Amino acid sequence: MNARQQHRPTVRRSPLRALAVRGAAVTTLALALTACGGGEDPLAPTSAPTATGESGGDAPVVVGSQAYYSNEILAEIYSQALEADGFEVTRQFQIGQRDVYLAAMTSGEVDVLPEYSGNLLQFYEAETEARSPEDVAAALPDALPEGLTVLEHAEAQDADSYTVTREFSESNGITSLADLAGYDGDVTIGGNPELESRPYGPSGLQELYDVTVDFVAIGDSGGPLTQDALRDGTITMGNVYTADPVLAAGELVALEDPESMFLAQNVLPLVAADRAEELAATLDPISAALTTEDLVAMNARSQGEQLDAATIATDWLTEEGLLG
């Protein structure tokens, strides 16, 4: 009330100043709102580092995840295992895509996040030649910015693939991308719009497998729309991820990639370098146990049974004897 009474004379004196005052009020409000959400805003580049200075000790471990359900399950596995080992854990899940959460990690807001080796490497080295799990893992430490490192990678992969229907595969005898050169029909591939510009997109297929393809952009990352397009023949091959439970059902088949066009995408923890040592004792055994089949099974439970990440994570950890 008081503030309003004080503003009134300024309104009369000069409309411009009134505007400025109102603008200032709006800005203050916006700042106040930003400040409230500050801890959760992964874009804020200068937000105070959260206790990263004092490595070790009792500072809580901040575990992050991508905005991808399967990644959240992995983050939940890390979190529960860390809690079982006596760490205090803060969960900061669903932090968007790579740009955003990597900014949060380099600024020290997040300490651990489940990553995929190939995509992480390609983010920092777009032209990398590494393809196999070993090569990618070996190239990572040098590629990462200072302050970030990776721990042991799991055998589990969630990689790109070109997937066809079982019917197409059987009636044309095509089980590998190399078989496509001998296929007479037209090949149309479907995937996110960016696939068209990726090294494993149409240009990669042309170069490594001698196949000319048409491209249709379907933006759901190999999800139900892409799979639907495969079934109704709109596309011949879809860019579906290998940990998608639909591949376990058998109706769709991922083609083999003998020329290693796709990068290996092993699951591995991306961690703040100053906490790597204390976290490795807990996270390395998880990576040693995690297989692609486990990942597919957990994704299937999430999509099919609609279970939450925490339940799925607890069940897997218990099964593997990794809790306590």
Added chain:
Amino acid sequence: MNLFRDALAWLLDPAQHTGAGRIAARVLEHLGYTLLALAVAALVAIPLGYLIGHTGRGRQLAVALSGAARALPSLGLLTVLTLAVGIGDAWLAATVVLVVLGIPSVLAGAYAGLEAIDRDVIDAARATGMTEWQVLARVEAPLGLPLLVGGLRSAALQIVATAVLASYVGLGGLGIYIQRGIALRSYDEMLGGALLIVALAVVVDAVLAAAARVARTIAAPARQPAVHTAD
């Protein structure tokens, strides 16, 4: 602004003007979805809006329903509908989504245009012996035209902006550049695509603004003769 210079360079790059994915083709796709959806929205909403405005009934229902339609998340609706009709007919799903988005504005423009007319004018028209159809066609429709065109303008803007989603279900359009630009972190492409959408929105709006001026000249002289010419 380096980013803007990069975006302009991207727009002028000959690579964007050749092949199946050239800018002109994307603009035409985008414009096609927009105009189709706007036409269908107009076909559905104008008669309905006139009915509401002329009879004065059903306004509450229309307000409630169009409020609900505005609240529907377009991307979710698009995904569900595309899965329902099959991705081969994704254009149908996209059109429905854009029509649902456009209807509230057109509907509001149509009935508000009729409601804004001075009741004396309409009573006078009836008193001269006009049938209800004549009242609607010769008095209400011309006088309500400016507000109706306003409704069409705001619907067109929303549809142009939301047709970006077409690229999500394999339909192309200008959304491709934005979605791909985000994923590849090629912000020149993303901003270039956004500028194209803005330009398209401005052009569509300018065309409809010209239509609005014509509508006002139709509405203004109609005020006097509408009452007198009827006999």
